[in-house]
Amino acid sequence: MKTDEDLLSLQDAMQLNRRDVRNIYKQYANPGLATMMGLINFDKKFVRAQGVSVWDDEGNEYLDFLGGYGALNFGHNHPQIIDAVQQAGELPNLLQASLGTLYAALAHNLSQITPGELCRSFFGNxxxxxxxxxxxxxxxxxxxxxxxxxxxxxxxxxxxxxxxxxxxxxxxxxxxxxxxxxxxxxxxxxxxxxxxxxxxxxxxxxxxxxxxxxxxxxxxxxxxxxxxxxxxxxxxxxxxxxxxxxxxxxxxxxxx
Ligand SMILES: Cc1ncc(COP(=O)(O)O)c(C=O)c1O
Known part of the structure; x- marks a missing residue:
């Protein structure tokens, strides 16, 4: 029977080292990916990211040319984006029985920048x-x-x-x-x-x-x-x- 002791807290997770993460991947996530990343020495522990740079736990800086396959078009942790997330930090997150304030504002803004007469938005994950x-x-x-x-x-x-x-x-x-x-x-x-x-x-x-x-x-x-x-x-x-x-x-x- 497992107990709460067997669960990792956020603090435990932040302190996992490179080997721990690799072993957990092998046992609970994606063993093939863990092996491949190990073989090409890409299983480092990255601890910080800013713009196009990421740093490992030994202080080495790397340039991230992949950018989340293009998803990160403002780079990692852009200060204006982090600031916006913090400003919105106290709003309810998933409140299904409501109309979302930020949902409305984003849909409004998208309709201003989309071409032609496109004016309705549906947000997905x-x-x-x-x-x-x-x-x-x-x-x-x-x-x-x-x-x-x-x-x-x-x-x-x-x-x-x-x-x-x-x-x-x-x-x-x-x-x-x-x-x-x-x-x-x-x-x-x-x-x-x-x-x-x-x-x-x-x-x-x-x-x-x-x-x-x-x-x-x-x-x-x-x-x-x-x-x-x-x-x-x-x-x-x-x-x-x-x-x-x-x-x-x-x-x-x-x-x-
Ligand atoms: C043109 C295009 N459409 C759809 C997708 C799928 O996006 P996601 O990986 O967020 O599901 C991608 C992902 O690379 C893509 O390049």
């Missing part, structure tokens, strides 16, 4: 969840079920998002996936038109610049023509801007 929301919304709004996506795309690893992710190494182990999802080559307008012309496609989902696929920038005018084809064949167009949005490519959203 991850990119994959946003993609799931978009796919479901497209099916519900169009009353159609087919989704077209691009070869080489990445939209996330939940079952729906994976069904429109054009990488067989991710899809194969989990087949059969969502029915009615078909791929076209990125940048190929003829292939897209061939799929759309029966007017039975709910949505075409695309990254304005493919990220995980290897940073593929489409030819000038491609996205405009995609927009026109989708309008012509009554197909909704979903831009997945998880990697390209929020000023990472020069405009606030890359589809602009």
């Amino acid at each position: 991850s990119g994959a969840e946003a993609v799931e929301g978009a796919l479901k919304l497209a099916r519900a709004a169009s009353q159609k079920s087919k989704i077209i996506y691009c070869e080489g795309s990445f939209h996330g690893k939940t079952l729906g998002a994976l069904s429109v992710t054009g990488k067989s190494k991710y899809q194969v182990p989990f087949k059969p996936l969502l029915p009615g999802c078909e791929a076209v080559p990125f940048g190929d307008l003829n292939a897209l038109e061939a799929k759309l012309k029966n007017r039975d496609v709910a949505a075409f989902i695309i990254e304005p610049i493919q990220g995980e696929g290897g940073v593929h920038i489409p030819e000038q005018g491609y996205l405009r023509q995609v927009r026109d084809l989708c309008a012509q064949y009554e197909t909704l167009l979903i831009f997945d801007e998880i990697q390209t949005g929020f000023a990472r490519t020069g405009t606030i959203f890359a589809c602009q």
Whole structure:
């Protein structure tokens, strides 16, 4: 029978050393990852992060070129972000039976910066969840079920998002996936038109610049023509801007 003594407190956790963390990973989390990180000497104990720098417990500084796969577009622990979190620190967190003040303010601000007439926001916990929301919304709004996506795309690893992710190494182990999802080559307008012309496609989902696929920038005018084809064949167009949005490519959203 386990007791409270067997649980690690926050203080215990902060004091775990490199070997403890590796052993706990091996026993309770992801043994393969722990072994791989050990082999390449990446299983260090990092104790501080600021901007692009992180420091290990021996005081060595490293530059983090991965930035959470682009999620950290302001770097680690940006002082204005930490300050904002602290200012909001006493607000209720999950109070389902209420309308959230910050939820409202964020939705308002997003509607000011999103292109065109986009004005409604749904907040999720991850990119994959946003993609799931978009796919479901497209099916519900169009009353159609087919989704077209691009070869080489990445939209996330939940079952729906994976069904429109054009990488067989991710899809194969989990087949059969969502029915009615078909791929076209990125940048190929003829292939897209061939799929759309029966007017039975709910949505075409695309990254304005493919990220995980290897940073593929489409030819000038491609996205405009995609927009026109989708309008012509009554197909909704979903831009997945998880990697390209929020000023990472020069405009606030890359589809602009
Ligand atoms: C374009 C794109 N869409 C969706 C996702 C999935 O996001 P998440 O890992 O937050 O689920 C990613 C993740 O890298 C992505 O690059």
